[in-house]
Amino acid sequence: xxxxxxxxxxxxxxxxxxxxxxxxxxxxxxxxxxxxxxxxxxxxxxxxxxxxxxxxxxx
Numbered sequence: 932x933x934x935x936x937x938x939x940x941x942x943x944x945x946x947x948x949x950x951x952x953x954x955x956x957x958x959x960x961x962x963x964x965x966x967x968x969x970x971x972x973x974x975x976x977x978x979x980x981x982x983x984x985x986x987x988x989x990x
Contacts, residue, residue, distance in 0.1 A: 973981065 976984070
């Protein structure tokens with residue numbers, strides 16, 4: 932009986948750790964992808980559009 936409880940406890944703890952790690956890594960991956968897409972969009976901007984965006988950000 933105690934080994935059954937220990938096994939279930941180990942399973943629950945390992946699932947919790949896996950879930951937490953997946954959320955953190957997924958969040959970082961999405962953030963990097965968003966930054967990459969933003970950089971690609973900015974690379975295609977004209978100088979006028981870029982300066983207008985920079986003026987809006989500094990206000």
